[in-house]
Each structure stands twice: as C-alpha cells, then as structure tokens.
Amino acid sequence: MPAVLSGARRLGLPLSVGLMAALPAVALAADDKVKIDSGDTAWMIVATSFVLLMSIPGLALFYAGMVRKKNVLATTAQTLATVALVTVLWIVVGYSLVFTPGNSIIGDLSRFLMAGLKMDSVHEAAKTVPENVFMMFQLTFAAITPAIVVGAAADRIKFSAMLWFMALWLLAVYCPVAHWVWGGGFLQKAGVLDFAGGIVVHINAGVAGLVLALMLGPRRGYPTDNMAPHNLVLTVMGVSLLWVGWFGFNAGSAVAADARAGMAMTVTHVSAATAALAWMFAEWATMGKPSVLGIASGAVAGLGTITPASGYVDIGAALIIGFVAGLACFYASTAFKRRMGYDDSLDVFGVHGVGGLIGTVMVGVFATSAIAGPDVKGLVDGNGQQVLTQLYGIVCAVLLSAVGTAVILKVIDVTIGLRVTPEQEIEGLDINLHGESVH
Amino acid sequence: MKMLIAIIKPFKLEEVREALTGLGVQGLTVTEVKGYGRQKGQTEIYRGAEYAVNFLPKVKIEMVLDDALVDRTIEAVQKAAATGKIGDGKIFITDISHAVRIRTGETGTDAL
Numbered sequence: 001m002p003a004v005l006s007g008a009r010r011l012g013l014p015l016s017v018g019l020m021a022a023l024p025a026v027a028l029a030a031d032d033k034v035k036i037d038s039g040d041t042a043w044m045i046v047a048t049s050f051v052l053l054m055s056i057p058g059l060a061l062f063y064a065g066m067v068r069k070k071n072v073l074a075t076t077a078q079t080l081a082t083v084a085l086v087t088v089l090w091i092v093v094g095y096s097l098v099f100t101p102g103n104s105i106i107g108d109l110s111r112f113l114m115a116g117l118k119m120d121s122v123h124e125a126a127k128t129v130p131e132n133v134f135m136m137f138q139l140t141f142a143a144i145t146p147a148i149v150v151g152a153a154a155d156r157i158k159f160s161a162m163l164w165f166m167a168l169w170l171l172a173v174y175c176p177v178a179h180w181v182w183g184g185g186f187l188q189k190a191g192v193l194d195f196a197g198g199i200v201v202h203i204n205a206g207v208a209g210l211v212l213a214l215m216l217g218p219r220r221g222y223p224t225d226n227m228a229p230h231n232l233v234l235t236v237m238g239v240s241l242l243w244v245g246w247f248g249f250n251a252g253s254a255v256a257a258d259a260r261a262g263m264a265m266t267v268t269h270v271s272a273a274t275a276a277l278a279w280m281f282a283e284w285a286t287m288g289k290p291s292v293l294g295i296a297s298g299a300v301a302g303l304g305t306i307t308p309a310s311g312y313v314d315i316g317a318a319l320i321i322g323f324v325a326g327l328a329c330f331y332a333s334t335a336f337k338r339r340m341g342y343d344d345s346l347d348v349f350g351v352h353g354v355g356g357l358i359g360t361v362m363v364g365v366f367a368t369s370a371i372a373g374p375d376v377k378g379l380v381d382g383n384g385q386q387v388l389t390q391l392y393g394i395v396c397a398v399l400l401s402a403v404g405t406a407v408i409l410k411v412i413d414v415t416i417g418l419r420v421t422p423e424q425e426i427e428g429l430d431i432n433l434h435g436e437s438v439h
Numbered sequence: 440m441k442m443l444i445a446i447i448k449p450f451k452l453e454e455v456r457e458a459l460t461g462l463g464v465q466g467l468t469v470t471e472v473k474g475y476g477r478q479k480g481q482t483e484i485y486r487g488a489e490y491a492v493n494f495l496p497k498v499k500i501e502m503v504l505d506d507a508l509v510d511r512t513i514e515a516v517q518k519a520a521a522t523g524k525i526g527d528g529k530i531f532i533t534d535i536s537h538a539v540r541i542r543t544g545e546t547g548t549d550a551l
Contacts, residue, residue, distance in 0.1 A: 066485075226490045228483055287484050297486065334487025347486060 036120075037128035043257035044126070044133045050248025051140035055083050055147055058245050062238030062300070063151050063346055066293075069230040070428025071155045073436050078159070079147045082166050086143040089170055094142055095135050097175040099123060104186035107179050125182070126255040137252060138178075145174055145201045149405075151346035152209035153418075155219050155227075156425055159433045161418045165408060169208065173404040177204050177397050192393035193367055193376065193386070195264070196253035198308020198360040199397045206353020207398050208405040209344060215409045216418055218343030220425050232293055239296040243272055246303045250310035263371060264310040268303060271322035275302025278326025294330070297351060301329035304355035309363045312376055317366035321359065329354050357394060364390035440535040440548060441509050445500045446474060447520040447528040452498050458519040459502070462512060465551060467502040478526030497528065503535050505548050 060079035064072045086094070096111035111117060114135075121131035146166045153162065178200045180187040187199075194200060219227065229235065250268040254261035279298025284290040305325035306318060313321070333350030344350060364387030367378030377383035412418055419425075424432040431437050447455060452469065459467065473494035480492040504512055513530055521527050538550040 223488060226492070227488070228490050228492075229485055287487070289484070291484065293485055338487060350486075 034122075034127040036122070036130060037256070039257040040126075040128040040255065041130060041133055043261065044129045044137055044252060044255060047248035047252025048133065048137045048140055050245045051137070051144065051252065052083075054242050054245035054249060055079060055140065055144045058238050058241035059144060059147050059151075060238065061234045062242060062296075063154065063235075065231045065234030065236070065238060066229040066346055067154050068227060068428075069438060070430055072230065072430065072438055074159070074429035074433055075154060077434060078150050078157075078162055081159075081163060082147040082150065083143045085163060085166050086146065086170055087139060089167060090139045090142050091135075094170060094175055095138065097171065098142075098178040098183040099125070099135075099138065101184055102179065104189065105179070106176050106185075107183055124184075129255055134255065137255075141197060141201060141249075142170060142174060142178070145197075145205050146170055148201070148205040148348060148352055149208045149212060152213040152344050152348040153216055154345040155429065156216060156419055158416070158418060158420055159429075160416055161412050164412050164416070165212075168408045168412075169405065172408060173208065173401055174200075174204065177400060180396065181393065187393045187396060190392060191386070191389050193312060193363045193390065194308045194360065194393070195311035195363075196250045196307045198305075198356045198363070199393055202304045202307060202352040202356025203360060203394060203397050204356075204401050206349045206351075206356055207401040209348030210342070210353060211402055211405040212409060213342050213344040213349070215406065215413070219345060220422060222343045223338070229293065232296075236292060236296055239299055243269075243299055243303060246272070246307075250307060254311055260311055260372075263314075267313055267315060267318035267321075268306050268310050270315055270318040271302040271306035271325065272299045273302070274319050274322025275299060275305065275326035275329070278302075278323045279330045280326075282327055282330045297333065297347065298326045298330065301325045301351050301355050304352050305329075305359035305362070308356070308359045309366060312363055312367035312372045312378070314366075314368060314371055317362070317368075317380075321362050321366070324362075325355055325358060328358055360390050360394055361387065364388070440503055440538060440551065441506060442501060442503050442533045442535050443509065443512055443516070444531040444533070445516050445520065445528060446472065446497050446530075447500065447516075448522065448526060449496055449498045451520045451522070452500070455500065455516055455519040458515040459512065462508065462515055464502055464504065464508070464512060467500050470499045470501075472497050472499045476526065476529070495526065503538060503551055505551060 056079060060076045063075050063079065067075050092113055093109070096109050097107045100107035100110045102108040117131055119130070122129065123131045123134045126134040146169055149169065150157065150162055179185040181192060181194045181200050182188065221227070246268055247265045251261040251265040254264055276295050276298035279301065280290045280295045283294040302322040302325045306321055309317070309321060329351050332354040333347040337344060337350055363378065365379045367376050367386060368380050369377055378386045409418060420429065420432065445455070474497050475493055475495055478495060480495055483490045483492055509532065516530055537546070539546050540550040
C-alpha cells in the first residue's frame with residue numbers, strides 16, 4: 001500500500017481522506033511503475049523449479065552414475081546438502097551481497113535476512129516479477145554453482161570440509177562475481193555480457209574445480225586403477241534433467257515470458273544437440289566407439305557453452321557454438337587432461353570451465369541487436385570491442401575464482417583437513433563418512 | 440555322491456539346463472560369477488580413460504549326483520556348453536559325503 005495511504009490510516013483518518021491526499025502520488029506512480037505481469041511471474045516460478053531440478057536430482061544423478069559404487073551416496077549427499085546449505089545462506093545474506101546496489105565490488109546488507117522484502121517489492125532487474133520470485137530464481141543458480149565445483153573432489157573429500165568449502169566459497173567467490181556481472185557491479189558497468197551464467201556459474205565453477213582438483217591431489221590409484229563409472233544409466237537420467245532444466249536456466253534468465261525467452265530456449269537446445277553430436281563423432285573417430293557417456297557429456301558441454309550467449313545470439317550461431325563446444329570440451333576432458341596429469345574426476349573444468357570460457361568469448365563474437373535489442377552488439381554487428389570486454393570479464397572472474405578458491409581450501413586444509421584418510425578412500429566414502437551403502 | 444561344478448558362458452545356461460532335465464537331473468544351483476582363464480577381457484573407455492576389464496561374467500552351476508549319473512552328466516554339460524571358442528569354461532567334480540532332504544529327512548541318494 002502506498003506510504004501516503006498507510007500513513008493516513010495510522011493517524012486514524014478515514015481511508016477516503018487518505019485516498020484523496022494520495023491520488024496525485026498514485027497517479028504519478030501508476031504512470032512510471034511497471035506492473036507485475038502474471039505470465040512473466042508464472043514462467044519464472046516454473047523456471048525456478050526447473051533450475052532446482054537441475055541440482056536435485058539432475059546434477060546429483062549425473063555425478064552419481066560416474067563415480068564408483070562405494071562413493072555414490074556420498075556424491076549425492078554432497079549435492080543435497082549443498083542445496084540446503086546454500087538456501088539458508090542465500091536468504092540470510094547471499095542475496096543481499098549480490099543484488100543490492102552496495103558498491104562496484106559487492107552489494108550491501110540492506111536485504112540481510114530479506115529485510116524490507118515485501119509482497120509488492122520488485123527488483124530492478126526483473127520489474128514484472130515479484131522480488132521473492134526473482135530471489136528464488138537466483139537462489140537456484142547460487143545453489144547449483146558450488147555443487148558443480150565439488151565434482152572435482154569426487155571420491156576423496158571429507159564431508160565436513162566440503163560443507164565449509166560450500167559456505168565460504170558461496171560468500172567469498174560466488175557472491176562477488178555474481179554482483180560484478182549481474183548485481184550492478186563493475187563488470188556489468190563495463191558492458192560485460194553474461195546472459196545466464198557463463199562467467200558467474202561455469203567459468204567460476206570450472207576454475208574453482210580445477211584448483212580443487214590440483215590442491216586435493218589425484219585419487220589413489222589414478223590413472224591406472226579401474227575407476228569406471230558404476231552406473232551410466234543414472235548419468236543419462238541426470239543429463240536429461242539437466243538438458244530440460246536448462247530451459248529454465250537460460251530461458252528463465254530472460255525474466256519474462258516472451259520471444260527472448262523462447263529464443264534462449266531454442267539456442268540452448270540447438271547447442272546441446274550439436275555439441276552432443278560433435279563429441280560423439282569426435283570420440284567415434286579417435287577412440288573407435290561412440291560412448292553414451294560421450295554423448296551425454298557433449299550435451300552438457302553444449303549447454304554450458306551457450307549459457308552466457310543464450311539471450312544474445314541467433315540459431316545459426318548456436319550451431320557453431322555447439323559444434324565448437326563439443327569438440328573443445330571433448331579435447332579438454334580427454335587428451336588435454338591426461339597430458340596435464342590432473343585428476344578432475346568429473347571434468348568440472350573440462351566441461352564447465354572450458355565451456356564457459358568459450359561461450360563467454362562467443363558472446364563477443366555472435367551477440368547481435370537483431371536478437372537482443374539496440375544496446376547489444378557483437379562482432380557480427382561490427383563491434384569487435386565486445387570480444388575484448390568479454391575477455392576483461394573472464395580475466396577478473398578467473399582471478400577471483402582461482403585465488404579465492406585456493407585461499408579457502410588452504411584455510412580448511414590446515415584447520416580440519418580436506419581429504420579423507422587412505423583407508424577411508426580405499427574402503428569407500430559411503431560407509432566411512434555416512435554409515436550407509438548401496439547394496 | 441558327487442558334486443558337479445560347471446563354470447560356463449552365461450548365454451549357454453538354458454541349453455545346459457535343458458540337457459540336464461533330459462538326463463533326469465532333479466535340481467541345480469546357479470550363481471552369477473566373474474572370472475577368467477585364457478579368455479582375455481574387453482577394454483572399456485570413459486572420456487578417454489581406458490580400463491582393461493579382466494574379469495568376465497560367467498555362470499556357475501552346481502548339482503549333486505548319484506555316482507552312476509556322473510559320466511553321462513559331464514558329457515551332456517560339455518556338449519551343451521561348448522562353443523568351440525576360448526572361454527567355454529570348466530567342469531569340476533568333488534566328493535559329497537552326506538546329503539539330507541530338509542522336508543522329509545531322507546538321506547543319501549534318496550535326498551537327491
């Protein structure tokens with residue numbers, strides 16, 4: 001209720017007096033106030049649900065199928081616990097740190113514990129949707145990002161260390177980067193374009209995952225012991241949920257039920273399919289057989305790569321982006337990883353990191369006013385500067401992600417220790433960390 | 440009494456079972472096992488990581504027989520389970536000193 005009206009009622013004056021005093025104010029407000037759109041709101045509620053499904057059980061299943069049976073419950077516990085933990089931290093302080101004005105580096109605490117969030121509040125970035133819906137939508141992004149990171153630590157991280165890492169990383173790395181790119185921070189002001197999280201989610205998680213893999217060290221017996229995935233059916237189920245859920249991730253980032261969202265959904269799907277084929281054919285040609293893990297991984301690579309570009313590019317660009325994503329991520333997750341020698345158990349860097357990097361640069365190439373309106377121009381529109389702007393954004397995010405992750409992990413390692421004991425690792429995390437097993 | 444243990448290729452189980460029924464063998468126990476002999480395993484590849492899988496899936500059949508049936512049973516199992524390729528499996532015979540039918544308490548060959 002407009003302040004004038006509630007003020008009048010508190011003074012005991014009849015509503016009619018208050019209304020008359022309020023009329024000019026209300027009239028002005030009605031002119032410049034954007035109204036809540038039920039179509040946009042309905043879509044955003046659905047999109048939020050889709051993105052949450054991407055975490056639980058999408059990512060959980062994706063990872064679960066790829067680990068050894070003795071660690072499958074621990075892997076799913078990590079994703080579940082991360083969603084729960086991030087939820088609480090987000091509503092307490094995370095959302096405020098990202099989406100309040102603050103300064104160029106970080107938001108302020110004006111939305112601490114959702115202070116001031118009313119039923120009619122809206123956020124600048126999503127004026128036709130209630131702020132609580134926008135906040136929830138962003139929550140699901142904040143939840144899936146650290147959950148992606150922990151894939152690099154599969155089979156060997158302590159559950160307590162993982163919980164601490166999730167909490168600290170969310171607040172010290174995710175929130176700043178998200179504020180820089182989406183919350184009015186310096187990258188957004190510089191014109192860096194990231195429609196749905198190429199930088200904020202994929203590069204961020206990918207780089208952090210690489211640092212985590214390097215600092216944890218490889219799994220015992222890597223790379224000679226048999227560490228084959230124990231059930232790729234789970235992985236395919238997970239990828240399917242990720243694929244469809246990604247429509248919420250990318251099309252939802254349009255924060256509107258309109259053609260922009262529709263196009264984002266389309267290019268997302270095209271990129272996923274193209275990348276899946278590219279990876280499949282590349283694997284077929286180089287290793288002799290097209291694996292289902294390859295087709296699934298290719299799809300995820302395509303999805304991650306198109307993410308920053310999904311609201312800015314057309315379908316033709318999506319074909320190219322998907323094709324490049326499939327090939328590049330295939331190379332990064334196989335030959336490159338083997339040559340470098342690090343044990344990124346679930347290819348967090350190879351798929352999300354490399355995908356996010358390529359996609360974010362591709363935005364600079366393929367972003368076009370034809371899709372995104374007059375304020376957006378990429379190389380195809382003659383604006384090569386956008387590519388440089390994207391690179392600037394990438395460098396800043398990579399720096400914070402790498403350094404921030406390294407510092408957090410070091411602190412955790414010297415206090416409670418990151419890694420399980422060799423005996424626990426050999427016997428398995430399920431029974432040792434959680435007292436459970438899959439029979 | 441003798442126990443006949445046969446390790447065979449899984450897809451041969453039905454054929455072996457039919458051959459045994461024809462002989463009058465009353466019951467058997469079947470277990471899914473893994474093993475290798477001279478047959479080499481397959482190679483699995485996951486995102487470029489190659490794993491040699493040394494153990495192959497096999498089926499183990501166990502049955503306890505009257506001494507008189509043993510030779511004919513060995514012949515029947517061997518004929519039914521053979522493909523002529525490496526990995527067909529093996530048959531072992533051990534002695535059984537005692538047998539009891541739980542329902543009736545019959546012992547010895549009456550229990551078979």
